[in-house]
Amino acid sequence: MAIQQAPDTQIQGGQWDGSLEELRGLVSERAMTGETMLLNMGPHHPSTHGVLRLLLELDGEEIVTCIPDIGFLHTGIEKNIESKSYEKAVVLTDRMDYLSPISNNTVYSMAVEKLADIDVPERAQLIRVTVLELQRLASHLVWLGTHAIDLGAMSVFLYCFREREKILDMLEMLSGQRLMGSYIRPGGVWRDITPEFLPALRAFLDIVPSRIDDYETLLTRNPLWIDRTQGIGVVEPEVALAWGISGPTLRGSGVNWDIRKSSPYMGYETFDFNVPLGEHGDVYDRFLCRVREMRVTVKILYQAYARLEKQPTGIFRSQNRKFVPPPRAELGRSMEAVIHHFKLWTEGFSAPDEEVYVSIESPRGEIGCYMHGTGGTKPRRVHFKTPSFIHIGALPVMTKGHLIADLVAIVGSIDCVLGDCDR
Amino acid sequence: MFPQQASDPAAALKAALPDALLDVKEFRGEITLIIQREQIAEVARFMRDTPGLLFTFLSDISAVDYYPEATRPERFGVSYHLYSLLYNRKVRLKVFVPEDDTTVPTATDVWPSANWPEREIFDMMGISFDGHPDMRRLLMPEDWDGHPHRRDYPLGYETIQFSFNVEEILKHKPSARDARSTND
Numbered sequence: 001m002a003i004q005q006a007p008d009t010q011i012q013g014g015q016w017d018g019s020l021e022e023l024r025g026l027v028s029e030r031a032m033t034g035e036t037m038l039l040n041m042g043p044h045h046p047s048t049h050g051v052l053r054l055l056l057e058l059d060g061e062e063i064v065t066c067i068p069d070i071g072f073l074h075t076g077i078e079k080n081i082e083s084k085s086y087e088k089a090v091v092l093t094d095r096m097d098y099l100s101p102i103s104n105n106t107v108y109s110m111a112v113e114k115l116a117d118i119d120v121p122e123r124a125q126l127i128r129v130t131v132l133e134l135q136r137l138a139s140h141l142v143w144l145g146t147h148a149i150d151l152g153a154m155s156v157f158l159y160c161f162r163e164r165e166k167i168l169d170m171l172e173m174l175s176g177q178r179l180m181g182s183y184i185r186p187g188g189v190w191r192d193i194t195p196e197f198l199p200a201l202r203a204f205l206d207i208v209p210s211r212i213d214d215y216e217t218l219l220t221r222n223p224l225w226i227d228r229t230q231g232i233g234v235v236e237p238e239v240a241l242a243w244g245i246s247g248p249t250l251r252g253s254g255v256n257w258d259i260r261k262s263s264p265y266m267g268y269e270t271f272d273f274n275v276p277l278g279e280h281g282d283v284y285d286r287f288l289c290r291v292r293e294m295r296v297t298v299k300i301l302y303q304a305y306a307r308l309e310k311q312p313t314g315i316f317r318s319q320n321r322k323f324v325p326p327p328r329a330e331l332g333r334s335m336e337a338v339i340h341h342f343k344l345w346t347e348g349f350s351a352p353d354e355e356v357y358v359s360i361e362s363p364r365g366e367i368g369c370y371m372h373g374t375g376g377t378k379p380r381r382v383h384f385k386t387p388s389f390i391h392i393g394a395l396p397v398m399t400k401g402h403l404i405a406d407l408v409a410i411v412g413s414i415d416c417v418l419g420d421c422d423r
Numbered sequence: 424m425f426p427q428q429a430s431d432p433a434a435a436l437k438a439a440l441p442d443a444l445l446d447v448k449e450f451r452g453e454i455t456l457i458i459q460r461e462q463i464a465e466v467a468r469f470m471r472d473t474p475g476l477l478f479t480f481l482s483d484i485s486a487v488d489y490y491p492e493a494t495r496p497e498r499f500g501v502s503y504h505l506y507s508l509l510y511n512r513k514v515r516l517k518v519f520v521p522e523d524d525t526t527v528p529t530a531t532d533v534w535p536s537a538n539w540p541e542r543e544i545f546d547m548m549g550i551s552f553d554g555h556p557d558m559r560r561l562l563m564p565e566d567w568d569g570h571p572h573r574r575d576y577p578l579g580y581e582t583i584q585f586s587f588n589v590e591e592i593l594k595h596k597p598s599a600r601d602a603r604s605t606n607d
Contacts, residue, residue, distance in 0.1 A: 026557065071562040079571055083578050114451050241480055241508070244536025255508075262511050353494055354450045357504050357515065359482060370485040370502065374492065381572070385483035385504075385540075393539035422562060 027057045027065050036064055041407070043072050049146060049411065050418025052392065058404060066399045066407070068392050073422040081382045085348025086112045086186060089382070094180035096384060097420035099142050102135035102171075103362035105184035107384075110265065111358045111369040112186040116351040118323045121315045124188035125266040130201075130304040131174065131183060132266070133297045137208075138167040139363035139415075140294050144215060147287070147412035151228050156218050163211055166204050173197045187324035188317025198312060201305055205298060212294055220288070229284035233398045233410035236281060243394040247365025247387055249414050252289045253281030259361040271300050283413040290415070323349050348377035364388055364415050388414075388421040429510040430475035432456060439469060453515060455502075460518040463503075464528040464554075467516070470505060471533055478505035478514060481534035484541060486548040490574040498522040499550055503530065520550055529555040547572035 020032055030036045042053040051072035057065040077096060081089040093108040094101035106128060113120060120128075145160035168178040173194050175181025183190050219225045235245065237253045250257060258275040260268040276292035278285030318324045321340040330337040351373035359368035365387030372381040391414040398410050433447045433456055443466050446457040458466050470478040482504040489495045497519035506513050520527060529552040530537040541552045542561040549570035551558055560567065569576055584592050 071564070074562045076571065079578065082574075117451070242535050244481055244534065257508055262508075353492075355455070355487070355502065355515075356451055356453060357483070357485075357502070357513075366482065368483050368504065370483060370504070372487045380489070380574075381485070381487040383483070383485040385485075389539060389543075390536060393536070397535075 023055075026067055027055075030059075030064070031057050035059075039404075041404075043069075049416055050421075052411075052416070052418055052421075054395070054407070056404065056407075061403045061405070063399050063402055063404060063407060066396045068395050070389075070392060070418070070421055073418045075423065077423045078382055078384065082379060085377045086116070086351065086379065087344065087348055089379075090182045090185055091180070093384075094182055095419065096423050097362065097364070097367070097386065097388070097417050098179065099417050100135045100139040100363050101180050101182075102131050102184060103360065103367055104384075105182060106132060106266070107358060107360050107362070107367050107369045108382075109184050109186045110360065111356055111371040111382075112351070114356045114358055115354065115371050115373050116186070116323060116349060118187045118320060119318050120188055120266075121318060122267065123311065123314045124316050124318075126304060126307055127189050127193060127316060128184060128266045129268065129271070130301065130308065131171065131189075133300050133304065134167050134170060134201075136363045137294055137297050137301075138164050138171075140290050140297075141167075143290065143363075143412075143415045147409075147415075148219060148225075150408050150412045151225065153218065153222075153225065156215055159211070159214060159218075163208060166200075170197060170200050170204065173200060185317065185324075187320070188315075190317075192313055192316045193308065195312070198305070198308060201301070205301055205305060208298055209295065212291065212298070216291060220291070226284065228406075228409055229287060229413075230282055231280075232283045232402065232406045233413060234280060234282045235394075235398055239397060240281065240394075243397060244390045245365070245394055246390070247361065247363070248289045248293055249286055249365060249387075249391060251275065252278035252286030252413075254279055259359060259366060265360055271303050273300050283409045286413045350375065350377050351379070353380070359385065362387060364417065364420065365391065367420075384423055386420045386423065388416040388418065389423075392416050392421055427474040429507075429512070432470065432476055432478075432514050435473060435476060436466065436469065439473070440466060453513070455515045455517050457517050457519070460520060460527055462528075463516065463518050464530060464533065467503070467530045467533040470514070470516070476507065477509050478507045480506040480508055481530070481536050482506050482513070484530070484537060484544060486544040486550055486572070488548060488572065488574045495519060499525065499548060501527055501544065501550060525550045526553050527551075528553050531555055546570070549573065 031038055037058045039056045039058055040053065041056055043051040053069040055067040055069060056063055077092045080092055090105055090108060093104040096104050141160040141164040145157035148156035171181055172178045173196055175183035175190060235253050237255045240250050240253045240255060254277050256275060256277055261275055273296050276289050276296060278289045325341050325344045326337040331341055353373055353375040355372040357368060357370045359366050367387055368385035370383040371379055374380045399407050436444045436456060443459045443462040444456060445459060448455040470476050485502050487500045489498055499520040501518050501520060503516040504513065518527060527550060529541060539561060541555055542559065545551050545558055546560040546563050547570055582592055
């Protein structure tokens, strides 16, 4: 049988039909004359960790200008939240930073709690710290695995995902979902910890320090790794602060600012932990900072485990029925419970026509939530300040003068998540 | 050099730039200084450099649209969230922007980190920043019409297609209609 030629098929392509004039002012004059080369990296490039497009101006292999282009993952989450009652928008926040949904849930819930003045019981705060730290560990494991694979260390990725899988199993025990559980709700958490959670946490905590040792054996003193990372992407502390960099990326430059310490939330002040700092502000120091932070997280988790073990069941969300729905079992006996349930799930609760801003320490840096109420049951504006957005905005400064191969290392070291960036 | 004692931002600003400070508000422990729009860049520099204030870190810039309730003097509000690492405290600067003149002086000269947040606000709210080095859209496509975060911009959705309304839906989709006729 002859192969039929499809009619009217033409392969489209060829020269870019835009003009260089569009880029005047963004790239140097040398690019206009063709002395330097313009190169597109992404939006589909494995080492950009999502859909990030970088327009690079190259002088040989050296980066003269780097212009990030974002928005490919923009999903209008902030706009959508404006049309939902406060409780119902929690599920949307999961989808922003998909590697640490718990941090997004928490910052959103904290903003709602501050705006509407909802109390969070102490035990609910303890559960939140436990899952926040588990999530931080899971997120750092993905970062370590992908950062290493970008620079050619294949096996680290496999080990990291092995441990991350255990964390996701634990999150599933709590919320029924591995990734986007919407476990943290305004006023507390969705449900109490389940009986199988604490033994699983204990077993995990017993193995994980030795596993972190394993990753360090593969990388920390590996000469290839050191060659690729030391002295690359150096950010001076003043520059980092001026560009709004936060989290482990900032601490890699030696600036001691961790929101868990400086303005503690959810009872972090009652935990004993230290904040690892880097010295040189290069990719290697940011790597060390994050790996040490994983150990700190394990330390916090041990303390949280000890406290949870003492009271495995108890109050896990606010008892203020005007804001938090009553337990399902109460609906059969109490008329008030039925009324509260109905009011909360049809109309929702109201919050004043005022603004609040809350920020917490996500695995990537400072994640902030600006919330403006209307006096009614829906917010007027919710805006998320996300660390990836700010860090990608600072990429042009970090990459200037480096080789294109090092760009991969730098992008990996700021641990950007494009869902977090574009929202 | 010893750090100077932390001073009250509102009082310090009132003493140095009396015309700039319009009002001081407090809600749930957050202090908001309402600033004259034209002087925001000057105030930003003052807040960053004055000993006793040193708000060196710009956390975020957010914009809000008060349409249609008009509960504030002007239609738009722009909030700057500042943080002082030395004194470990926060303050919010707020300017109101009228609908017929949506420009605000840029803060990029004071904090380079204002660059992308300002572009995002331009993209989403249609408030442009005077003196910004690169005032282009950031998240939406370059040729996008309108500013999605304005309250009069519809939320938009895709109509669910059933057999009874398929013709009606395809009427609004030129590309889909063409594809259909060529297949026939």
